[in-house]
Amino acid sequence: MPRDESAPSADNGTPTTKQARAAQRAEKVAAFKKKEAARKRNRRLAIGGGITVAVAAIVAVTLAIVLPLSGSGSGAASGPVKLNTVQTWEGLSSQHTAKKVDYRMSPPAGGPHNATWLNCGIYDQPVPNENAVHDLEHGALWFTYDPDRISGAKLEALKKIVPDVYATLSPYPGLDAPMAVSAWGAQIKFSNPENAKVQKFITDYYRSPNAPEPGAPCTGGLDAPGKVS
Numbered sequence: 001m002p003r004d005e006s007a008p009s010a011d012n013g014t015p016t017t018k019q020a021r022a023a024q025r026a027e028k029v030a031a032f033k034k035k036e037a038a039r040k041r042n043r044r045l046a047i048g049g050g051i052t053v054a055v056a057a058i059v060a061v062t063l064a065i066v067l068p069l070s071g072s073g074s075g076a077a078s079g080p081v082k083l084n085t086v087q088t089w090e091g092l093s094s095q096h097t098a099k100k101v102d103y104r105m106s107p108p109a110g111g112p113h114n115a116t117w118l119n120c121g122i123y124d125q126p127v128p129n130e131n132a133v134h135d136l137e138h139g140a141l142w143f144t145y146d147p148d149r150i151s152g153a154k155l156e157a158l159k160k161i162v163p164d165v166y167a168t169l170s171p172y173p174g175l176d177a178p179m180a181v182s183a184w185g186a187q188i189k190f191s192n193p194e195n196a197k198v199q200k201f202i203t204d205y206y207r208s209p210n211a212p213e214p215g216a217p218c219t220g221g222l223d224a225p226g227k228v229s
């Protein structure tokens with residue numbers, strides 16, 4: 001008669017085959033649960049660490065945007081904006097792109113831009129950065145102002161220094177200075193349009209031969225919304 005392996009041994013207390021297999025399975029289940037618990041714990045720690053890193057990155061990006069850029073060619077922020085100080089940047093890409101560009105200066109003063117240039121002129125609404133930067137590539141100037149601080153007589157005073165051609169004027173909400181004028185790779189922020197340093201900037205950079213494509217058109221491109229003249 002065959003031996004029943006499912007029954008416990010009656011003579012020496014040795015576990016049956018079924019009992020041994022059950023014990024092995026229990027050990028494997030326990031090991032699996034332990035492994036899963038460790039995995040979930042590590043995942044929580046990783047998520048927590050990722051959130052910390054993400055928050056730190058957001059803070060860093062915010063500071064880079066909020067703090068004004070100063071110095072020549074570095075693009076680094078170093079305290080409050082300095083009015084009437086020319087900032088310059090070198091090695092700016094002139095590549096065309098159909099995408100939105102995260103410029104390293106505000107307002108932009110060069111870098112990748114849309115293939116269609118903005119028609120130069122006076123605008124009473126913000127214009128697309130990527131199209132306006134294309135104007136700078138052609139040697140034009142881009143005058144901008146904070147609409148919360150500049151209006152009425154102050155705006156009229158700014159308009160008086162804007163050249164009739166190869167120049168654009170538009171509001172720039174969030175500007176960290178009352179006014180600014182940008183050329184390719186250069187920019188000055190100011191509060192008084194009649195300041196001698198502003199006038200010198202215009203003389204130095206207007207239709208500058210140092211622009212990537214000096215003399216290229218500033219008309220026949222895009223009329224953005226809000227074009228006045």
